[in-house]
Amino acid sequence: MTNYLHYYLALEQAKKSYAEGGIPIGAVLVKGDDIIGKGHNQRVQQLNPILHGEMDCLQNAGRLQDYSDTILYTTLSPCMMCSGTIVQFKIKKVIIGENVNFEGNIPFLKEQGIEVELLNDKETIKLMANFIKEKPELWNEDISETKE
Amino acid sequence: MTNYLHYYLALEQAKKSYAEGGIPIGAVLVKGDDIIGKGHNQRVQQLNPILHGEMDCLQNAGRLQDYSDTILYTTLSPCMMCSGTIVQFKIKKVIIGENVNFEGNIPFLKEQGIEVELLNDKETIKLMANFIKEKPELWNEDISETKE
Numbered sequence: 001m002t003n004y005l006h007y008y009l010a011l012e013q014a015k016k017s018y019a020e021g022g023i024p025i026g027a028v029l030v031k032g033d034d035i036i037g038k039g040h041n042q043r044v045q046q047l048n049p050i051l052h053g054e055m056d057c058l059q060n061a062g063r064l065q066d067y068s069d070t071i072l073y074t075t076l077s078p079c080m081m082c083s084g085t086i087v088q089f090k091i092k093k094v095i096i097g098e099n100v101n102f103e104g105n106i107p108f109l110k111e112q113g114i115e116v117e118l119l120n121d122k123e124t125i126k127l128m129a130n131f132i133k134e135k136p137e138l139w140n141e142d143i144s145e146t147k148e
Numbered sequence: 149m150t151n152y153l154h155y156y157l158a159l160e161q162a163k164k165s166y167a168e169g170g171i172p173i174g175a176v177l178v179k180g181d182d183i184i185g186k187g188h189n190q191r192v193q194q195l196n197p198i199l200h201g202e203m204d205c206l207q208n209a210g211r212l213q214d215y216s217d218t219i220l221y222t223t224l225s226p227c228m229m230c231s232g233t234i235v236q237f238k239i240k241k242v243i244i245g246e247n248v249n250f251e252g253n254i255p256f257l258k259e260q261g262i263e264v265e266l267l268n269d270k271e272t273i274k275l276m277a278n279f280i281k282e283k284p285e286l287w288n289e290d291i292s293e294t295k296e
Contacts, residue, residue, distance in 0.1 A: 043211065047210055047211055048207055048210075048211075049207070049209075049210070049211050049212070049237070050198070050203050050206050050207050050233065055198050059198050059199075062195055062196075063191065063195055063196075063197050063289070064197070065289060067292070079236050080235045080236035081229070081233040081235075081236040081237070083232055084227075084228040084231055084233065084235075084236075085228070085232065087229075088227050088228035088229040088232075088291075089197070089292055090292050141211070144238050
């Protein structure tokens with residue numbers, strides 16, 4: 001069952017990144033009722049290409065022995081880096097804000113045994129659509145589409 | 149064609165990590181003749197679960213517009229996080245030190261159009277085998293096998 005309070009904390013991270021001039025994608029990692037990590041894309045803020053929202057969140061959560069009872073909330077459908085990480089870490093479930101602005105890899109996650117829930121939250125879709133319209137070059141860099 | 153000088157710089161990174169008490173996996177990113185990034189696993193040194201050798205290397209290389217002419221040298225066959233990242237970043241080619249101690253995801257990389265070369269370098273195999281024998285719990289944590 002989606003905990004919307006947890007989801008809105010991920011969305012808050014995305015808004016924080018947008019306000020900083022960064023890419024508005026956020027994530028939180030939850031274990032039981034505890035939020036054990038949160039983060040947002042850091043490409044602009046830290047000049048860091050590997051810190052997508054999900055990766056920044058997992059970095060901030062630190063070293064865990066076991067992710068099999070964790071849920072990752074993310075505002076955007078995960079790219080291949082973040083999807084591979086979710087599979088590698090054996091995260092139980094991913095709750096995704098939207099896949100309208102970026103398709104991501106939901107079928108891959110499901111094939112690998114990850115539970116997936118897709119919200120297609122209107123506010124999240126609008127935030128991401130606005131960003132892509134405002135800064136298309138930055139968005140294309142983040143999804144490795146600079147040559148197309 | 150494998151540039152063994154570049155490969156040995158990746159192995160040097162692995163040895164550096166081992167000397168620090170960390171997980172001995174290293175990587176370098178090369179563009180033409182230039183080494184544009186190097187790094188090693190930072191789970192122990194930075195208490196960071198996402199900084200496998202390949203990820204630390206890509207973080208250190210910073211923001212690039214295009215990875216399609218880059219080659220990633222890594223001492224160990226990439227896990228699903230690092231393989232997903234290689235695919236997402238559209239890195240041209242991966243040169244892998246060994247897949248004896250960890251199978252990794254070579255078929256996945258090839259299916260996704262990444263060129264792969266496997267060296268199975270004896271010194272690299274021995275370094276990794278020694279580490280796994282010495283610190284099995286740490287190794288299992290790094291590959292998410294703590295429950296098995």
